[in-house]
Amino acid sequence: MIMNFFAGIQEFHFLQNALVTSIVIGIVSGAVGCFIILRGMSLMGDAISHAVLPGVALSYLLGINFFIGAIVFGLFASVLITYIKGNSIIKGDTAIGITFSSFLALGVILIGVANSSTDLFHILFGNILAVQDIDKWITIAVAVLVLMVIVIFFKELLITSFDPLMAQAMGMNVSFFHYLLMVLLTLVSVTAMQSVGTILIVAMLITPAATAYLYANSLKVMLLLSSTIGVLSSFIGLFIGYSFNVAAGSSIVLTAAVFFGISFFLSPKQRKAKRRGMQ
Incomplete structure (x- = not known):
């Protein structure tokens, strides 16, 4: 079965695209996910992943690349959420x-207007085996851009994630880096849509990063571990999906969940925390 999978990679172009795209998504979602969980923004990741749906639907209706509409609506949702939170008692x-339930409902209506239930299924649950060459290259370009931004602003993202008050006292523009992270989150959510769909994007953002958090004692180690776990989950999940003819996106997410489940019981940090709790 394993040999059949590797033979399929050598023979079928669609499987090559799926493998490259899923690995790239595993790397970049693992990296961005670290900052998301350190800032306690897991719900924000969920919101933006759902908020891109109307953008995708509108792009489909207008006949333009879905990246454009998805990114616009994802950024709009993040700005709207931040504005509501900062200007009301909510x-x-x-x-x-x-916000995310409203955007999701709007997206479902727009997909219905477009009379495309098949595309709705693929958008919600992903279809990594249908990735085209142009989508693969866009995913790679977005991933390179996101990783470059993380490398360039690593120090600022680190300080604003762990101690925003100290960052502000040091003269850093905390709001700017918050919105920068929202942009990165939106870009990753749009690219991950192809592999796992809008429903499961948050799992690829959170689960590898949470698993890495159980082992790492520094952000750099956490980033490397999270991206590695994302890659392994993507590879193994794609293998399971292709070999057993099941949804590859769901297989990727469940593989990441298995890694987390094992780490939950075996990681040294987790065992120490349990011992302290028992004392």
């Missing part, structure tokens, strides 16, 4: 819930 999780 708490952040409430603003997120209202």
Whole structure:
């Protein structure tokens, strides 16, 4: 079965595209996910991944690349959530819930107007085996851009993630780096849509990073571990999906969940925390 998978990679171009795209997504989503969980923004990732749906639907109706509409609506959602949270007595999780459910409902209606239930299924749950060459190259370009931004602004993202008050006292523009992270999150959500769909994007952002957090004692190590786990999850999940003819996106997410489940019981940090809790 393993030999059949590798033979398929050598023979079928669609499987090559799927493998490259899923690995790239595993790397970049693992990296961005580290900052998301350190800032306690897991719900924001969920919100933006759902908010891109109307952008995808509108792009489909207008006949333009779905990246354009998805990115516009993802950024709009992040700005809207931040504005509501900062200018009312409504708490952040409430603003997120209202925004992402509204955007999701709008997206479903627009997909219905376009009379494309098949595309809706692929958007919601992904179809990594249908990735075209242009989508693969866009994914690679976006991943390179996101990783370059993380490398360039690593120090600023590190400080604003762990201690925003100290960052502000040092003269850093905390709001700028918050919105920068929202842009990166939106870009990753749009690219990951092809592999796991809008429903499961948040799992690729959160699960590898959470697994890495159980082992790492520094952000650099956490980033490397998270991206590695993302790559392994993508590879193994694609293998399972192709070999057993099941949804590859869901297989990728479940593989990442298995890594987390194993780490939850075996990681040294987790065992130490349990021992402290028992004392």
